[in-house]
Amino acid sequence: MRFFALVRKELRECLPWMMLAVVSLLVLGGFVVWVRVLPENAYRYPFFSPGSTVSPSQLTRHSVLGGAGSVLLMISIMFGLALAVRQFWMPFFTRTWPFLIYRSVQKSTILWAKFAAGTTALLVALGPVWLGLFLYAGRPEVFALPPTLRTFWEGWFYIASGLIVYLGAVLVGLSTARWYTTRVFGLAFATLIVVTTLVQCRLSLAFVSVAVGVAVLMSQITHTFLNREF
Amino acid sequence: MTEIVLETQGLTKYYGGRLALDHLDVQIPRGCICGFVGRNGAGKTTAIKLMLGLLNPTAGSSSLLGCDSQQLTPAIRQRVGYVTEGHHLFRWMTVGRIERFQRAFFPKQWDDKFFADMIEYFGLSRKQKIKHLSNGQRAQVSLALSLAPNPELLIMDDPTLGLDAAIRRQFLEGMIELIMRQGRTILFSSHILGDVERVADRIAVIDKGVLRANCSLEQFRKAVKKVIVAFKDAPPAEVQINGLLHCRRRERDLELILVDIEDAQIAAWAHTVKADGYQIVSMNLEDQFIEYTAPENHRRLFRWEEK
Numbered sequence: 001m002r003f004f005a006l007v008r009k010e011l012r013e014c015l016p017w018m019m020l021a022v023v024s025l026l027v028l029g030g031f032v033v034w035v036r037v038l039p040e041n042a043y044r045y046p047f048f049s050p051g052s053t054v055s056p057s058q059l060t061r062h063s064v065l066g067g068a069g070s071v072l073l074m075i076s077i078m079f080g081l082a083l084a085v086r087q088f089w090m091p092f093f094t095r096t097w098p099f100l101i102y103r104s105v106q107k108s109t110i111l112w113a114k115f116a117a118g119t120t121a122l123l124v125a126l127g128p129v130w131l132g133l134f135l136y137a138g139r140p141e142v143f144a145l146p147p148t149l150r151t152f153w154e155g156w157f158y159i160a161s162g163l164i165v166y167l168g169a170v171l172v173g174l175s176t177a178r179w180y181t182t183r184v185f186g187l188a189f190a191t192l193i194v195v196t197t198l199v200q201c202r203l204s205l206a207f208v209s210v211a212v213g214v215a216v217l218m219s220q221i222t223h224t225f226l227n228r229e230f
Numbered sequence: 231m232t233e234i235v236l237e238t239q240g241l242t243k244y245y246g247g248r249l250a251l252d253h254l255d256v257q258i259p260r261g262c263i264c265g266f267v268g269r270n271g272a273g274k275t276t277a278i279k280l281m282l283g284l285l286n287p288t289a290g291s292s293s294l295l296g297c298d299s300q301q302l303t304p305a306i307r308q309r310v311g312y313v314t315e316g317h318h319l320f321r322w323m324t325v326g327r328i329e330r331f332q333r334a335f336f337p338k339q340w341d342d343k344f345f346a347d348m349i350e351y352f353g354l355s356r357k358q359k360i361k362h363l364s365n366g367q368r369a370q371v372s373l374a375l376s377l378a379p380n381p382e383l384l385i386m387d388d389p390t391l392g393l394d395a396a397i398r399r400q401f402l403e404g405m406i407e408l409i410m411r412q413g414r415t416i417l418f419s420s421h422i423l424g425d426v427e428r429v430a431d432r433i434a435v436i437d438k439g440v441l442r443a444n445c446s447l448e449q450f451r452k453a454v455k456k457v458i459v460a461f462k463d464a465p466p467a468e469v470q471i472n473g474l475l476h477c478r479r480r481e482r483d484l485e486l487i488l489v490d491i492e493d494a495q496i497a498a499w500a501h502t503v504k505a506d507g508y509q510i511v512s513m514n515l516e517d518q519f520i521e522y523t524a525p526e527n528h529r530r531l532f533r534w535e536e537k
Binding site: 004009095096098101 | 282304305307312
Protein backbone atom coordinates (compact mmCIF):
# COMPACT_ATOMS: atom_id res chain seq x y z
CA MET A 1 0.00 0.00 0.00
CA ARG A 2 2.79 2.40 0.96
CA PHE A 3 4.82 1.41 -2.08
CA PHE A 4 1.84 1.97 -4.36
CA ALA A 5 1.08 5.32 -2.72
CA LEU A 6 4.63 6.35 -3.59
CA VAL A 7 4.37 4.98 -7.14
CA ARG A 8 1.06 6.80 -7.70
CA LYS A 9 2.58 10.05 -6.52
CA GLU A 10 5.62 9.60 -8.76
CA LEU A 11 3.51 8.66 -11.77
CA ARG A 12 1.31 11.71 -11.27
CA GLU A 13 4.42 13.90 -11.21
CA CYS A 14 5.66 12.27 -14.42
CA LEU A 15 2.28 12.55 -16.15
CA PRO A 16 2.82 15.92 -17.89
CA TRP A 17 6.12 14.67 -19.31
CA MET A 18 4.51 11.41 -20.40
CA MET A 19 1.82 13.31 -22.25
CA LEU A 20 4.42 15.52 -23.90
CA ALA A 21 6.41 12.46 -24.98
CA VAL A 22 3.31 10.72 -26.38
CA VAL A 23 2.22 13.81 -28.31
CA SER A 24 5.76 14.45 -29.63
CA LEU A 25 6.20 10.88 -30.83
CA LEU A 26 2.74 10.77 -32.35
CA VAL A 27 3.20 14.05 -34.18
CA LEU A 28 6.84 13.71 -35.27
CA GLY A 29 6.87 9.93 -35.77
CA GLY A 30 3.49 10.02 -37.46
CA PHE A 31 4.67 12.82 -39.75
CA VAL A 32 7.77 10.90 -40.79
CA VAL A 33 5.70 7.80 -41.61
CA TRP A 34 3.03 9.87 -43.34
CA VAL A 35 5.60 11.56 -45.58
CA ARG A 36 6.69 8.12 -46.78
CA VAL A 37 3.11 7.19 -47.58
CA LEU A 38 3.10 9.79 -50.33
CA PRO A 39 3.39 8.02 -53.71
CA GLU A 40 6.38 10.04 -54.80
CA ASN A 41 8.30 9.10 -51.63
CA ALA A 42 7.15 5.53 -51.15
CA TYR A 43 10.22 3.94 -52.74
CA ARG A 44 12.69 6.76 -52.26
CA TYR A 45 15.21 6.06 -49.56
CA PRO A 46 18.26 8.18 -48.93
CA PHE A 47 20.79 5.41 -49.37
CA PHE A 48 19.45 4.04 -52.62
CA SER A 49 20.15 5.77 -55.90
CA PRO A 50 17.84 5.07 -58.88
CA GLY A 51 18.89 2.03 -60.86
CA SER A 52 21.21 0.62 -58.18
CA THR A 53 21.02 -2.96 -56.97
CA VAL A 54 19.46 -3.27 -53.55
CA SER A 55 19.56 -6.38 -51.42
CA PRO A 56 16.44 -7.55 -49.56
CA SER A 57 18.10 -6.94 -46.20
CA GLN A 58 18.81 -3.33 -47.16
CA LEU A 59 15.19 -2.89 -48.10
CA THR A 60 13.88 -4.14 -44.79
CA ARG A 61 16.52 -2.20 -42.89
CA HIS A 62 15.38 1.04 -44.45
CA SER A 63 11.71 0.38 -44.14
CA VAL A 64 9.09 3.02 -43.79
CA LEU A 65 9.44 2.82 -39.99
CA GLY A 66 13.17 3.54 -40.08
CA GLY A 67 12.78 7.32 -40.03
CA ALA A 68 10.35 7.18 -37.13
CA GLY A 69 12.93 5.11 -35.23
CA SER A 70 15.39 7.98 -35.04
CA VAL A 71 12.58 10.22 -33.81
CA LEU A 72 11.79 7.61 -31.16
CA LEU A 73 15.45 7.49 -30.10
CA MET A 74 15.66 11.28 -29.71
CA ILE A 75 12.38 11.52 -27.80
CA SER A 76 13.27 8.56 -25.61
CA ILE A 77 16.60 10.11 -24.59
CA MET A 78 15.06 13.51 -23.91
CA PHE A 79 12.18 11.93 -22.00
CA GLY A 80 14.66 9.93 -19.90
CA LEU A 81 16.50 13.13 -19.03
CA ALA A 82 13.26 14.94 -18.19
CA LEU A 83 12.11 12.10 -15.91
CA ALA A 84 15.40 12.05 -14.02
CA VAL A 85 15.29 15.81 -13.53
CA ARG A 86 11.67 15.69 -12.36
CA GLN A 87 12.11 12.78 -9.98
CA PHE A 88 15.57 13.30 -8.55
CA TRP A 89 16.74 16.85 -9.22
CA MET A 90 13.59 18.88 -8.63
CA PRO A 91 13.14 17.81 -4.98
CA PHE A 92 16.47 19.48 -4.22
CA PHE A 93 15.21 22.75 -5.68
CA THR A 94 11.76 22.51 -4.08
CA ARG A 95 13.31 21.20 -0.83
CA THR A 96 10.82 18.36 -0.58
CA TRP A 97 13.36 15.58 -0.04
CA PRO A 98 13.15 15.64 3.79
CA PHE A 99 9.33 15.46 3.65
CA LEU A 100 9.49 12.53 1.24
CA ILE A 101 12.37 10.63 2.81
CA TYR A 102 11.24 10.84 6.41
CA ARG A 103 8.34 8.39 6.42
CA SER A 104 7.50 4.94 7.63
CA VAL A 105 9.14 2.99 4.82
CA GLN A 106 12.66 1.88 4.08
CA LYS A 107 14.67 4.39 2.10
CA SER A 108 15.12 1.76 -0.60
CA THR A 109 11.31 1.52 -1.01
CA ILE A 110 11.23 5.19 -2.01
CA LEU A 111 14.00 4.59 -4.53
CA TRP A 112 12.27 1.53 -6.02
CA ALA A 113 8.99 3.40 -6.23
CA LYS A 114 10.74 6.12 -8.20
CA PHE A 115 12.37 3.58 -10.50
CA ALA A 116 9.11 1.72 -11.00
CA ALA A 117 7.31 4.95 -11.88
CA GLY A 118 10.12 6.17 -14.17
CA THR A 119 10.37 2.88 -16.05
CA THR A 120 6.60 2.55 -16.33
CA ALA A 121 6.36 6.11 -17.63
CA LEU A 122 8.94 5.40 -20.32
CA LEU A 123 7.37 2.14 -21.43
CA VAL A 124 3.76 3.27 -21.22
CA ALA A 125 4.34 6.56 -23.00
CA LEU A 126 6.53 5.33 -25.84
CA GLY A 127 5.79 1.61 -26.20
CA PRO A 128 2.15 1.74 -27.37
CA VAL A 129 2.83 4.62 -29.78
CA TRP A 130 5.72 2.69 -31.30
CA LEU A 131 3.51 -0.39 -31.54
CA GLY A 132 0.82 1.73 -33.20
CA LEU A 133 3.29 3.12 -35.73
CA PHE A 134 4.58 -0.40 -36.44
CA LEU A 135 1.09 -1.75 -37.04
CA TYR A 136 0.23 1.21 -39.26
CA ALA A 137 3.43 0.91 -41.27
CA GLY A 138 2.92 -2.82 -41.58
CA ARG A 139 -0.28 -2.57 -43.59
CA PRO A 140 0.54 -4.05 -47.05
CA GLU A 141 -2.19 -2.05 -48.79
CA VAL A 142 -0.49 1.18 -47.76
CA PHE A 143 3.20 0.36 -47.92
CA ALA A 144 5.03 -1.74 -50.39
CA LEU A 145 7.82 -2.41 -47.91
CA PRO A 146 6.32 -3.23 -44.51
CA PRO A 147 8.74 -3.12 -41.56
CA THR A 148 10.12 -6.36 -40.21
CA LEU A 149 9.77 -7.55 -36.65
CA ARG A 150 13.44 -6.72 -36.16
CA THR A 151 12.72 -3.05 -36.82
CA PHE A 152 10.00 -3.25 -34.21
CA TRP A 153 12.40 -4.73 -31.63
CA GLU A 154 15.02 -2.14 -32.49
CA GLY A 155 12.47 0.45 -31.41
CA TRP A 156 12.38 -1.14 -27.96
CA PHE A 157 16.13 -0.79 -27.74
CA TYR A 158 15.70 2.90 -28.54
CA ILE A 159 13.28 3.08 -25.60
CA ALA A 160 15.83 1.20 -23.47
CA SER A 161 18.37 3.87 -24.45
CA GLY A 162 16.06 6.40 -22.82
CA LEU A 163 16.05 4.24 -19.69
CA ILE A 164 19.86 4.17 -19.66
CA VAL A 165 20.04 7.96 -20.02
CA TYR A 166 17.41 8.26 -17.25
CA LEU A 167 19.55 6.18 -14.90
CA GLY A 168 22.69 8.11 -15.84
CA ALA A 169 20.98 11.42 -15.14
CA VAL A 170 19.63 10.10 -11.83
CA LEU A 171 23.16 9.21 -10.76
CA VAL A 172 24.36 12.69 -11.72
CA GLY A 173 21.50 14.25 -9.72
CA LEU A 174 22.27 12.24 -6.59
CA SER A 175 26.01 12.67 -6.71
CA THR A 176 27.53 15.21 -4.34
CA ALA A 177 30.80 15.50 -6.25
CA ARG A 178 31.68 18.64 -8.18
CA TRP A 179 30.29 19.01 -11.70
CA TYR A 180 33.64 18.90 -13.43
CA THR A 181 34.76 15.75 -11.58
CA THR A 182 33.17 12.33 -11.09
CA ARG A 183 29.67 13.78 -11.02
CA VAL A 184 29.35 13.45 -14.79
CA PHE A 185 30.30 9.77 -14.62
CA GLY A 186 26.63 8.73 -14.76
CA LEU A 187 25.86 10.48 -18.03
CA ALA A 188 29.23 9.65 -19.57
CA PHE A 189 28.72 5.96 -18.81
CA ALA A 190 25.12 6.11 -20.06
CA THR A 191 26.30 7.65 -23.35
CA LEU A 192 28.88 4.88 -23.73
CA ILE A 193 26.25 2.20 -23.14
CA VAL A 194 23.77 3.80 -25.57
CA VAL A 195 26.41 3.99 -28.31
CA THR A 196 27.49 0.41 -27.59
CA THR A 197 23.88 -0.76 -27.80
CA LEU A 198 23.12 1.06 -31.04
CA VAL A 199 26.15 -0.22 -32.93
CA GLN A 200 25.38 -3.88 -32.24
CA CYS A 201 24.34 -5.93 -35.31
CA ARG A 202 22.77 -8.65 -33.22
CA LEU A 203 19.85 -7.88 -30.93
CA SER A 204 21.13 -10.31 -28.32
CA LEU A 205 24.36 -8.31 -27.99
CA ALA A 206 22.37 -5.10 -27.76
CA PHE A 207 20.36 -6.71 -24.97
CA VAL A 208 23.55 -7.65 -23.11
CA SER A 209 24.81 -4.11 -23.47
CA VAL A 210 21.57 -2.68 -22.03
CA ALA A 211 21.55 -5.23 -19.20
CA VAL A 212 25.15 -4.39 -18.23
CA GLY A 213 24.38 -0.65 -18.33
CA VAL A 214 21.27 -1.00 -16.19
CA ALA A 215 23.03 -3.25 -13.66
CA VAL A 216 26.04 -0.94 -13.25
CA LEU A 217 23.99 2.24 -13.02
CA MET A 218 21.37 0.76 -10.68
CA SER A 219 23.98 -0.52 -8.25
CA GLN A 220 25.72 2.87 -8.25
CA ILE A 221 22.43 4.72 -7.76
CA THR A 222 21.28 2.43 -4.94
CA HIS A 223 24.56 2.86 -3.08
CA THR A 224 24.57 6.63 -3.58
CA PHE A 225 20.93 7.06 -2.61
CA LEU A 226 21.10 4.97 0.57
CA ASN A 227 24.20 6.78 1.80
CA ARG A 228 23.25 10.26 0.70
CA GLU A 229 22.25 12.99 3.14
CA PHE A 230 18.97 14.78 2.53
CA MET B 231 12.55 6.44 36.45
CA THR B 232 11.73 8.85 33.60
CA GLU B 233 11.89 7.30 30.15
CA ILE B 234 14.23 9.02 27.72
CA VAL B 235 12.69 9.25 24.25
CA LEU B 236 15.46 11.20 22.53
CA GLU B 237 19.11 11.00 23.34
CA THR B 238 22.30 12.18 21.67
CA GLN B 239 25.81 11.30 22.74
CA GLY B 240 28.74 13.37 21.52
CA LEU B 241 26.87 14.08 18.30
CA THR B 242 29.24 15.92 16.00
CA LYS B 243 28.90 17.05 12.41
CA TYR B 244 31.41 18.64 10.07
CA TYR B 245 30.45 20.02 6.65
CA GLY B 246 33.78 19.75 4.88
CA GLY B 247 36.10 21.58 7.25
CA ARG B 248 33.36 23.55 8.98
CA LEU B 249 32.14 22.40 12.37
CA ALA B 250 28.36 22.58 12.51
CA LEU B 251 27.67 20.60 15.66
CA ASP B 252 30.12 19.91 18.44
CA HIS B 253 29.60 16.96 20.80
CA LEU B 254 25.91 17.46 21.44
CA ASP B 255 24.70 15.59 24.50
CA VAL B 256 20.96 15.91 24.99
CA GLN B 257 18.39 13.79 26.75
CA ILE B 258 14.69 14.50 26.33
CA PRO B 259 12.39 12.72 28.79
CA ARG B 260 8.95 11.47 27.77
CA GLY B 261 6.09 13.89 28.15
CA CYS B 262 8.05 17.12 27.97
CA ILE B 263 7.92 19.97 25.49
CA CYS B 264 11.43 21.05 24.73
CA GLY B 265 12.25 24.33 23.00
CA PHE B 266 15.46 24.03 21.02
CA VAL B 267 16.72 27.56 20.65
CA GLY B 268 19.73 29.15 19.03
CA ARG B 269 20.70 31.93 16.67
CA ASN B 270 20.76 31.56 12.88
CA GLY B 271 23.38 29.00 11.89
CA ALA B 272 23.72 27.72 15.46
CA GLY B 273 23.23 24.11 14.32
CA LYS B 274 19.58 23.50 15.21
CA THR B 275 18.53 22.10 11.82
CA THR B 276 21.70 20.01 11.57
CA ALA B 277 21.04 18.56 15.02
CA ILE B 278 17.41 17.75 14.16
CA LYS B 279 18.34 16.14 10.84
CA LEU B 280 20.99 14.06 12.59
CA MET B 281 18.46 12.95 15.18
CA LEU B 282 16.10 11.86 12.40
CA GLY B 283 18.81 10.06 10.46
CA LEU B 284 18.59 12.43 7.48
CA LEU B 285 22.27 13.33 7.94
CA ASN B 286 25.17 11.08 8.85
CA PRO B 287 27.12 12.14 11.95
CA THR B 288 30.85 12.71 11.77
CA ALA B 289 31.08 11.35 15.31
CA GLY B 290 28.77 10.39 18.14
CA SER B 291 25.32 8.90 18.01
CA SER B 292 21.69 9.64 18.66
CA SER B 293 18.62 7.55 19.30
CA LEU B 294 14.86 8.02 19.03
CA LEU B 295 12.59 5.88 21.18
CA GLY B 296 15.57 3.65 21.92
CA CYS B 297 16.48 3.07 18.26
CA ASP B 298 19.70 4.36 16.70
CA SER B 299 18.90 7.30 14.40
CA GLN B 300 20.94 5.82 11.57
CA GLN B 301 18.97 2.56 11.76
CA LEU B 302 15.43 3.90 12.24
CA THR B 303 12.89 1.27 11.25
CA PRO B 304 9.58 2.15 9.57
CA ALA B 305 7.85 1.13 12.83
CA ILE B 306 9.81 3.72 14.81
CA ARG B 307 9.32 6.39 12.14
CA GLN B 308 5.60 5.75 12.40
CA ARG B 309 5.78 6.84 16.05
CA VAL B 310 7.85 9.96 15.42
CA GLY B 311 6.35 12.95 13.59
CA TYR B 312 8.49 15.50 11.77
CA VAL B 313 7.59 18.98 10.61
CA THR B 314 10.20 20.17 8.13
CA GLU B 315 11.69 23.63 8.11
CA GLY B 316 9.84 25.92 5.70
CA HIS B 317 6.94 23.45 5.33
CA HIS B 318 8.00 22.34 1.85
CA LEU B 319 5.20 20.06 0.66
CA PHE B 320 4.36 18.76 -2.83
CA ARG B 321 3.08 21.88 -4.50
CA TRP B 322 0.90 20.16 -7.11
CA MET B 323 -1.14 18.26 -4.54
CA THR B 324 -4.38 19.46 -3.02
CA VAL B 325 -4.90 19.36 0.74
CA GLY B 326 -7.15 16.31 0.29
CA ARG B 327 -4.64 14.53 -1.90
CA ILE B 328 -1.71 15.11 0.43
CA GLU B 329 -3.91 13.84 3.27
CA ARG B 330 -4.56 10.59 1.34
CA PHE B 331 -0.89 10.30 0.49
CA GLN B 332 0.19 10.74 4.11
CA ARG B 333 -2.56 8.47 5.46
CA ALA B 334 -1.21 5.57 3.38
CA PHE B 335 1.85 5.51 5.65
CA PHE B 336 -0.19 5.33 8.86
CA PRO B 337 -2.93 2.83 8.00
CA LYS B 338 -3.89 2.00 11.61
CA GLN B 339 -3.17 5.19 13.51
CA TRP B 340 -4.40 7.96 11.19
CA ASP B 341 -7.10 10.01 12.89
CA ASP B 342 -9.47 11.20 10.12
CA LYS B 343 -11.63 13.18 12.47
CA PHE B 344 -8.68 14.97 14.04
CA PHE B 345 -7.32 15.95 10.61
CA ALA B 346 -10.74 17.16 9.49
CA ASP B 347 -11.13 19.17 12.71
CA MET B 348 -7.71 20.75 12.31
CA ILE B 349 -8.37 21.69 8.68
CA GLU B 350 -11.70 23.18 9.64
CA TYR B 351 -10.17 25.02 12.58
CA PHE B 352 -7.54 26.54 10.30
CA GLY B 353 -10.22 27.44 7.74
CA LEU B 354 -8.72 25.36 4.93
CA SER B 355 -10.47 23.42 2.19
CA ARG B 356 -9.45 19.97 0.96
CA LYS B 357 -9.74 21.22 -2.61
CA GLN B 358 -7.11 23.93 -2.20
CA LYS B 359 -3.80 23.26 -3.92
CA ILE B 360 -0.67 23.48 -1.82
CA LYS B 361 0.90 25.88 -4.33
CA HIS B 362 -1.97 28.32 -3.78
CA LEU B 363 -1.57 28.35 0.00
CA SER B 364 0.31 31.02 1.90
CA ASN B 365 3.31 30.18 4.11
CA GLY B 366 1.09 30.18 7.16
CA GLN B 367 -1.50 27.90 5.59
CA ARG B 368 1.21 25.48 4.47
CA ALA B 369 2.47 25.43 8.03
CA GLN B 370 -1.03 24.58 9.21
CA VAL B 371 -1.36 21.74 6.71
CA SER B 372 2.07 20.52 7.73
CA LEU B 373 1.11 20.53 11.39
CA ALA B 374 -2.20 18.74 10.72
CA LEU B 375 -0.37 16.10 8.65
CA SER B 376 2.10 15.41 11.42
CA LEU B 377 -0.46 15.44 14.26
CA ALA B 378 -3.14 13.26 12.64
CA PRO B 379 -1.12 10.02 13.08
CA ASN B 380 -0.96 10.83 16.80
CA PRO B 381 2.85 10.58 17.13
CA GLU B 382 4.49 9.78 20.44
CA LEU B 383 7.31 12.17 19.66
CA LEU B 384 6.98 15.21 17.44
CA ILE B 385 10.06 16.99 16.12
CA MET B 386 9.53 20.35 14.49
CA ASP B 387 12.19 22.38 12.78
CA ASP B 388 11.43 26.07 13.23
CA PRO B 389 7.71 25.55 12.57
CA THR B 390 6.70 29.16 13.14
CA LEU B 391 9.40 30.70 10.95
CA GLY B 392 7.93 33.42 8.74
CA LEU B 393 4.44 33.24 10.21
CA ASP B 394 2.57 36.28 11.44
CA ALA B 395 1.51 36.62 15.07
CA ALA B 396 -2.08 35.42 14.55
CA ILE B 397 -1.10 32.33 12.57
CA ARG B 398 1.65 31.60 15.08
CA ARG B 399 -0.85 31.65 17.88
CA GLN B 400 -3.16 29.28 15.96
CA PHE B 401 -0.19 27.02 15.28
CA LEU B 402 0.80 26.95 18.94
CA GLU B 403 -2.76 26.14 19.92
CA GLY B 404 -2.57 23.23 17.50
CA MET B 405 0.56 22.11 19.29
CA ILE B 406 -1.16 22.42 22.64
CA GLU B 407 -3.83 20.12 21.21
CA LEU B 408 -1.18 17.44 20.93
CA ILE B 409 0.33 18.23 24.29
CA MET B 410 -3.04 17.57 25.85
CA ARG B 411 -2.80 13.98 24.62
CA GLN B 412 -0.97 12.43 27.50
CA GLY B 413 2.55 11.13 27.25
CA ARG B 414 3.36 13.01 24.03
CA THR B 415 6.77 14.59 23.67
CA ILE B 416 7.65 17.57 21.50
CA LEU B 417 11.00 18.96 20.45
CA PHE B 418 10.76 22.15 18.47
CA SER B 419 13.40 24.59 17.36
CA SER B 420 12.58 28.27 17.23
CA HIS B 421 13.95 31.76 17.10
CA ILE B 422 10.87 33.16 18.76
CA LEU B 423 11.42 33.00 22.46
CA GLY B 424 7.86 34.10 23.20
CA ASP B 425 6.62 30.89 21.59
CA VAL B 426 9.06 28.81 23.60
CA GLU B 427 8.02 30.56 26.80
CA ARG B 428 4.37 29.95 26.01
CA VAL B 429 4.50 26.19 25.46
CA ALA B 430 7.84 24.70 26.48
CA ASP B 431 8.68 23.29 29.85
CA ARG B 432 12.27 22.52 28.91
CA ILE B 433 14.86 24.49 26.97
CA ALA B 434 18.01 23.50 25.11
CA VAL B 435 20.20 26.41 24.04
CA ILE B 436 22.67 25.82 21.24
CA ASP B 437 25.27 28.33 20.15
CA LYS B 438 27.78 27.84 17.32
CA GLY B 439 27.15 24.12 17.40
CA VAL B 440 27.76 23.83 21.14
CA LEU B 441 25.02 23.03 23.63
CA ARG B 442 25.08 25.83 26.18
CA ALA B 443 22.09 24.86 28.32
CA ASN B 444 19.73 21.94 28.67
CA CYS B 445 17.43 22.33 31.62
CA SER B 446 13.88 23.12 32.60
CA LEU B 447 12.60 26.49 31.47
CA GLU B 448 12.16 27.48 35.08
CA GLN B 449 15.78 26.65 35.88
CA PHE B 450 16.99 28.70 32.92
CA ARG B 451 14.79 31.63 33.93
CA LYS B 452 16.29 31.53 37.43
CA ALA B 453 19.86 30.92 36.30
CA VAL B 454 20.49 33.90 34.01
CA LYS B 455 20.55 37.18 35.90
CA LYS B 456 21.31 40.77 35.12
CA VAL B 457 22.73 42.72 38.04
CA ILE B 458 23.46 46.44 38.12
CA VAL B 459 26.03 47.28 40.76
CA ALA B 460 26.42 50.94 41.71
CA PHE B 461 29.62 52.49 43.06
CA LYS B 462 30.30 55.86 44.64
CA ASP B 463 33.48 56.20 42.57
CA ALA B 464 34.67 54.41 39.46
CA PRO B 465 33.94 50.68 39.43
CA PRO B 466 36.85 48.28 40.06
CA ALA B 467 39.03 47.39 37.09
CA GLU B 468 38.90 43.67 37.83
CA VAL B 469 35.62 41.87 38.30
CA GLN B 470 36.03 38.48 39.96
CA ILE B 471 32.73 36.79 40.60
CA ASN B 472 31.52 33.28 39.96
CA GLY B 473 29.29 32.77 36.89
CA LEU B 474 30.28 36.02 35.19
CA LEU B 475 29.23 35.96 31.53
CA HIS B 476 29.40 39.60 30.48
CA CYS B 477 30.36 42.81 32.19
CA ARG B 478 29.48 46.24 30.83
CA ARG B 479 31.05 49.22 32.44
CA ARG B 480 29.44 52.60 32.84
CA GLU B 481 30.70 55.70 34.65
CA ARG B 482 29.64 54.69 38.17
CA ASP B 483 28.18 51.28 37.80
CA LEU B 484 28.67 47.84 36.33
CA GLU B 485 26.12 45.79 34.45
CA LEU B 486 26.82 42.13 35.03
CA ILE B 487 25.27 39.10 33.36
CA LEU B 488 25.63 36.21 35.73
CA VAL B 489 24.76 32.57 35.39
CA ASP B 490 23.92 30.04 38.04
CA ILE B 491 24.65 32.15 41.09
CA GLU B 492 22.64 32.60 44.26
CA ASP B 493 21.42 36.02 45.33
CA ALA B 494 23.36 35.64 48.59
CA GLN B 495 26.61 35.23 46.64
CA ILE B 496 25.88 38.40 44.71
CA ALA B 497 25.23 40.27 47.96
CA ALA B 498 28.49 38.95 49.45
CA TRP B 499 30.46 39.99 46.37
CA ALA B 500 28.87 43.46 46.35
CA HIS B 501 29.91 43.84 49.97
CA THR B 502 33.49 42.73 49.17
CA VAL B 503 33.96 45.28 46.39
CA LYS B 504 32.37 47.99 48.54
CA ALA B 505 29.52 48.63 46.16
CA ASP B 506 27.12 51.40 46.98
CA GLY B 507 24.24 49.06 46.17
CA TYR B 508 23.04 46.55 43.64
CA GLN B 509 19.86 45.65 41.86
CA ILE B 510 18.83 42.39 40.23
CA VAL B 511 16.97 43.41 37.07
CA SER B 512 14.22 41.11 35.82
CA MET B 513 14.60 39.96 32.22
CA ASN B 514 12.23 38.20 29.89
CA LEU B 515 13.32 34.96 28.21
CA GLU B 516 14.34 36.75 25.02
CA ASP B 517 16.68 39.10 26.90
CA GLN B 518 18.09 36.19 28.84
CA PHE B 519 18.69 34.23 25.63
CA ILE B 520 20.33 37.19 23.89
CA GLU B 521 22.61 37.86 26.83
CA TYR B 522 23.37 34.18 27.25
CA THR B 523 24.34 33.67 23.63
CA ALA B 524 25.89 37.11 23.07
CA PRO B 525 28.90 36.85 20.79
CA GLU B 526 32.42 36.69 22.08
CA ASN B 527 33.21 40.24 20.94
CA HIS B 528 31.16 41.56 23.85
CA ARG B 529 33.79 40.23 26.13
CA ARG B 530 36.57 41.37 23.84
CA LEU B 531 35.19 44.87 23.95
CA PHE B 532 35.19 44.68 27.70
CA ARG B 533 38.82 43.53 27.76
CA TRP B 534 39.76 46.31 25.40
CA GLU B 535 38.02 48.81 27.68
CA GLU B 536 39.95 47.47 30.63
CA LYS B 537 43.23 48.31 28.92
